[in-house]
Amino acid sequence: MPVDIATFADWLAAAHVPENRLTSAQRHVLEAAFHFRQRCGSDYYSTRLLSHWLLHGNTGLKVAQIARLLGLSRSAASAQQGLSSKEVIQAAHHRLAGRTHGKLWPRFAGPIAQFRLQCPRASRCDLLDFIQRTFNVRVSRQALHKFLKKYGLDRASPGAAVSNPGNAALGRPTAADAASTAAPTPALPTVLVGSAAVPLPTPRPPREFFSQPPSTLAPSSCCPPPSTGSPRPGGASRTNTARCVADC
Secondary structure: OOOOOOOHHHHHHHOOOOHHHOOHHHHHHHHHHHHHHHHHOOOHHHHHHHHHHHHHOOOOOOHHHHHHHHOOOHHHHHHHHOOOHHHHHHHHHHHHHOOOOOOOOHHHHHHHHHHHHHOOOOOHHHHHHHHHHHHOOOOOHHHHHHHHHHOOOOOOOOOOOOOOHHHHHHOOOOHHHHHHHHOOOOOOOEEEEOOEEEEOOOOOOOHHHOOOOOOOOOOOOOOOOOOOOOOOOOOOOOOOOOOOOOOO
16 A cells, blocks of 8 residues: 655655755665565565665664654664564565464473574574474464463573582582482383384382371261260159258
8 A cells, every 4th residue: 555645755754754964875765665665565475575674774764763663662663673583574475474383382382492402593473484384373473471480491401501600610419419419210121022022010108107097996076075965764864952052
C-alpha cells in the first residue's frame, strides 16, 4: 500500500529530520529509501528490510531519526540494530507462518539439552533450526523461551557452572568431586539378551532397611470410652438418703 506522504521534503519534515543538515551521500540514500517506500509500501516486511538496510548501511544517521522516518519506536529500532540478516529473515518467516504448526513436548528437553551442551555458543535461531530439523516442528521465539525457562535450559552454558569457582581455579577438589570419589556408584549387573545387554532390576533392600510396623494394637484415642448406659433397676444399688450436712 503506498505511503500517504507525497514528497520527499514532507517525509523528512514529518520525521523532524532537517533537510539542510543532510550530506550529499545521506540525501541520496534517503531519496532511494523514500522511493522504495513509495513503491513497496509501509507494511511490516518492507519496513523490516528497509530498516535493516538503513541501520547497517553506515549512513551516519541516528537510530532515532531512522525510527521516526520509518514509523518505528526507538526501542524497536535499537533491537533490530543488533540482529543479523539471517535473524531478520527468520523473524519475517515466523511472522508469515502465523500460528505455530507444532508443540514443544517434554520429551524434547533431552535432545535440546544435548544440543546446547555440544554447541554452547549457538544462538536462538540455531536452536530453532535444530528443532525444525530434528522434530519437524516450527515454533516461535517466545514459545522456545518459555520452554527453556520451564526446564532450566535458558542458561548460557548448562555444563559450565561450578559450585566454587575459587577452588576450581586453584585446583582444589570441590564438594561434588569429593562425593563422587568417596562413594562410587556400583554398576548394575547385566544379562545378555540376544545382542543387547539389558540391566537386571535392582535387588530389594533387606528387611532391616525399612521402618518397623506400628506396635499399637488398636487405634489410640484421648476421648473417654463410650457409655454403655445405666445398670438395670434390679441390680442397681440403693441410693443413700442420709443428709451429708445439716443445710441440705
